[in-house]
Amino acid sequence: MKGPMDETGRDSPVRRMASSAAKRRNPLGKALGRIQYFETQRGIERTHIDDGAVVTGTAGAPVPPRGRAGAARKSAPAPDPVAKRIKYAPAFAKKERMAPGIAAAVGLPVWREIGPRLIPRGQTYGKGGNNKPPVSGRCAGLVVDRGDRRKLTLCTAGGGIWRSEDAGATWRPLTDSMPTTAMGAIAAAPGSPNIIYAGTGEGDIRSPLGVGLLRSIDGGATWEHLPAAALTGTGIYDIAVDPGDSLHVWVGAVAGLFESRDGGQTWRALRAGLTWDISINPADPREILVACDAGLLRSANGGTSWSQVALPGAPPGTRFHRLEVCHAPSNGAVVYVAGAVGDAPLLWRRSSAGGGFAAEGVPARLDVTQAWYDWCFAVSPVDPNLVIWGAIELFRGRRTGAGAWSWDNISSRSSGDSIHPDIHDVSFDPTDPATLYCCCDGGLFRSPDNGTRWTSLNPGLGITEFEFLAHLESQDGWLMGGTQDNGTLAIGTPPQWDQIALGDGGDCGATEDSGRTCFHSYYGMWIERAPATGAGAFRWTDVSPSFPDSYDALFYPPMEVQGRTVVKAGQTAFVSADLGASWNEIALPIAAGELASAVTIANASTIFIGTTGGNVLRLAKGSAGWRNASVTAVRRPRVGYISDIVVVGTTMRVIWVSYSSFGAGHVFRSSNGGAAWANRSGNLPDIPVNALIVDPKNTRRVFIATDHGVYRTQDSGVRWADFSNGLPNAVVGDLILHERRRILLAGTRNRGAWEVEI
Numbered sequence: 001m002k003g004p005m006d007e008t009g010r011d012s013p014v015r016r017m018a019s020s021a022a023k024r025r026n027p028l029g030k031a032l033g034r035i036q037y038f039e040t041q042r043g044i045e046r047t048h049i050d051d052g053a054v055v056t057g058t059a060g061a062p063v064p065p066r067g068r069a070g071a072a073r074k075s076a077p078a079p080d081p082v083a084k085r086i087k088y089a090p091a092f093a094k095k096e097r098m099a100p101g102i103a104a105a106v107g108l109p110v111w112r113e114i115g116p117r118l119i120p121r122g123q124t125y126g127k128g129g130n131n132k133p134p135v136s137g138r139c140a141g142l143v144v145d146r147g148d149r150r151k152l153t154l155c156t157a158g159g160g161i162w163r164s165e166d167a168g169a170t171w172r173p174l175t176d177s178m179p180t181t182a183m184g185a186i187a188a189a190p191g192s193p194n195i196i197y198a199g200t201g202e203g204d205i206r207s208p209l210g211v212g213l214l215r216s217i218d219g220g221a222t223w224e225h226l227p228a229a230a231l232t233g234t235g236i237y238d239i240a241v242d243p244g245d246s247l248h249v250w251v252g253a254v255a256g257l258f259e260s261r262d263g264g265q266t267w268r269a270l271r272a273g274l275t276w277d278i279s280i281n282p283a284d285p286r287e288i289l290v291a292c293d294a295g296l297l298r299s300a301n302g303g304t305s306w307s308q309v310a311l312p313g314a315p316p317g318t319r320f321h322r323l324e325v326c327h328a329p330s331n332g333a334v335v336y337v338a339g340a341v342g343d344a345p346l347l348w349r350r351s352s353a354g355g356g357f358a359a360e361g362v363p364a365r366l367d368v369t370q371a372w373y374d375w376c377f378a379v380s381p382v383d384p385n386l387v388i389w390g391a392i393e394l395f396r397g398r399r400t401g402a403g404a405w406s407w408d409n410i411s412s413r414s415s416g417d418s419i420h421p422d423i424h425d426v427s428f429d430p431t432d433p434a435t436l437y438c439c440c441d442g443g444l445f446r447s448p449d450n451g452t453r454w455t456s457l458n459p460g461l462g463i464t465e466f467e468f469l470a471h472l473e474s475q476d477g478w479l480m481g482g483t484q485d486n487g488t489l490a491i492g493t494p495p496q497w498d499q500i501a502l503g504d505g506g507d508c509g510a511t512e513d514s515g516r517t518c519f520h521s522y523y524g525m526w527i528e529r530a531p532a533t534g535a536g537a538f539r540w541t542d543v544s545p546s547f548p549d550s551y552d553a554l555f556y557p558p559m560e561v562q563g564r565t566v567v568k569a570g571q572t573a574f575v576s577a578d579l580g581a582s583w584n585e586i587a588l589p590i591a592a593g594e595l596a597s598a599v600t601i602a603n604a605s606t607i608f609i610g611t612t613g614g615n616v617l618r619l620a621k622g623s624a625g626w627r628n629a630s631v632t633a634v635r636r637p638r639v640g641y642i643s644d645i646v647v648v649g650t651t652m653r654v655i656w657v658s659y660s661s662f663g664a665g666h667v668f669r670s671s672n673g674g675a676a677w678a679n680r681s682g683n684l685p686d687i688p689v690n691a692l693i694v695d696p697k698n699t700r701r702v703f704i705a706t707d708h709g710v711y712r713t714q715d716s717g718v719r720w721a722d723f724s725n726g727l728p729n730a731v732v733g734d735l736i737l738h739e740r741r742r743i744l745l746a747g748t749r750n751r752g753a754w755e756v757e758i
Contacts, residue, residue, distance in 0.1 A: 128413045151219065180210070201234055236251055293319065334384040343369070365409065374392060488508060517579060586631060590611055604621075605621040613636075616655075698714075710746060
């Protein structure tokens with residue numbers, strides 16, 4: 001389908017086609033496609049659909065009906081057998097960075113944040129007057145200080161912990177130097193509100209980046225890391241703290257249910273398998289309810305023993321896709337359980353202490369497609385009959401009678417305020433029961449009236465997840481990037497970035513041939529083209545190649561632009577020599593299931609492609625152009641996922657290749673056009689390398705983006721040194737070089753974009 005964008009200036013028929021195709025390929029939500037993309041890059045076991053449920057690693061077994069904790073631990077199956085999921089931790093623990101102030105004082109390069117700290121006009125499903133509020137990035141939880149409600153401590157998915165002292169008007173990051181900035185949950189101790197626990201590794205995306213807890217003893221102002229082997233290589237869903245003992249902590253994680261009695265220093269495992277939510281009865285802390293893949297578990301003696309709780313309509317052995325449990329704060333006898341089985345939402349309510357549960361009415365339009373990813377539930381602090389239920393969208397429910405409810409969609413309105421979808425956490429202000437906070441893929445929002453009106457608290461939050469970056473050499477301030485669920489962005493007046501296309505932003509590129517032109521993509525093989533500057537900037541036109549619906553490619557297929565040549569590849573390579581006006585499809589000699597993972601254009605006649613299996617292919621233009629191109633497989637450096645390829649010089653004899661999958665070497669160099677390779681990983685840890693830059697003014701100097709910052713070598717890979725002064729300990733997904741300005745630019749996953757002079 002060809003033609004200009006529609007009247008919104010950002011949406012287009014191409015995005016809608018890409019979205020529909022992504023839903024067909026990922027029936028349980030495109031978030032699963034993103035997770036599988038991340039796992040494929042790193043060569044770890046892929047999260048997958050098993051019997052209609054999303055599964056990572058080995059499924060857990062239910063706690064025996066009357067078993068002790070120790071017995072449950074013995075009978076549970078082994079955790080995820082893929083040891084690679086915990087390899088992040090040693091690399092993180094060993095890495096120490098010089099303080100930015102000291103580095104600057106002695107003349108070392110220091111990275112500078114370039115945003116975004118403001119993305120105006122974000123996307124929602126609403127159609128009312130306030131349906132484009134400012135957005136930022138994915139959040140996982142919030143603590144409001146009970147002594148001063150202006151103090152907010154925010155747990156973000158990949159951007160660490162952030163703090164506001166003025167009710168969200170301004171923000172500052174607190175944990176950029178911690179071993180990881182991937183976070184999943186946060187909770188204050190009811191008995192000691194100055195003690196706050198935060199869980200590393202995000203449960204909702206099955207993140208392997210967890211390395212234990214972070215703990216604050218001053219109300220969230222400062223943090224310490226509590227490493228824990230039991231919580232390493234997993235993601236955390238929930239944290240609960242005993243009201244009578246602030247050192248007694250429970251954690252629900254991808255790997256199971258865990259308990260600590262010394263404030264997170266040591267842990268014991270109570271069960272293996274997905275454990276989503278933990279609720280402690282405020283009236284009787286001996287009662288603990290746990291929502292997990294086995295159903296609802298209950299302890300009446302503080303966790304000493306457990307029993308399975310019957311949920312009417314869910315027979316024994318039901319495989320839940322998600323389950324949340326919540327005691328009513330004003331009446332601990334009342335408990336709600338919100339679940340998803342198949343394509344149906346389910347709600348149960350208990351009305352008496354220790355009593356049974358009864359089925360309740362549910363919202364008619366509650367979409368449980370991504371319940372495994374976005375799912376939360378909260379009960380009003382003062383009214384046990386008022387609840388908030390979050391999934392893709394957010395609903396407010398009022399119980400009007402036995403099992404009867406009145407439901408309102410409070411996130412996507414036809415009039416009035418709307419907020420970004422994909423809801424991960426909702427919570428009430430502990431001192432104002434009408435004030436509600438919502439954490440979603442678009443950041444943090446606050447309502448003063450239980451969800452009727454909303455205010456975006458996102459300006460000032462630098463937590464955007466970049467997947468790719470692109471720039472123009474002739475334009476000092478021109479930069480664009482694809483982001484997770486917050487569109488493709490272009491930098492405006494820093495720290496503001498403008499959303500120039502909706503949806504998930506994929507790979508992008510820009511060229512100055514025949515005028516300044518830029519390209520962006522979504523998930524899948526679709527491509528849009530627009531002028532990069534001037535009055536028509538970012539007015540997109542569909543220039544996608546023609547491919548069948550069954551075409552196989554990565555969630556974010558690699559794309560490259562140079563001069564008038566554009567390449568995008570999956571199971572085959574599509575090449576255009578006229579800026580996307582026409583395309584030639586080139587078959588690739590790769591194994592079934594193997595896909596293109598990296599593309600580089602050496603010149604107008606030669607293209608190199610790397611694959612998910614570690615193969616390097618050279619494409620050469622033939623006598624009839626790209627219609628009869630030849631494809632040559634050069635020697636493979638190693639098995640694994642090739643993340644980047646750099647060809648140095650016009651002779652094309654020197655080639656660098658990087659690998660993001662774990663294994664024997666992450667950086668390789670050939671000096672004879674790929675006939676032989678040398679492992680140039682030197683002293684690098686076994687950590688994914690996601691992008692590679694060779695300095696054209698000194699080709700012995702190479703920079704790499706890793707899952708834990710940036711490294712540099714000045715001797716072609718004999719020795720590597722950290723090059724991350726001032727850079728947060730976030731995953732760096734992309735790296736580009738503005739040659740004329742001598743500026744290196746990095747796109748991080750949930751800490752925005754950064755630059756440094758080299």
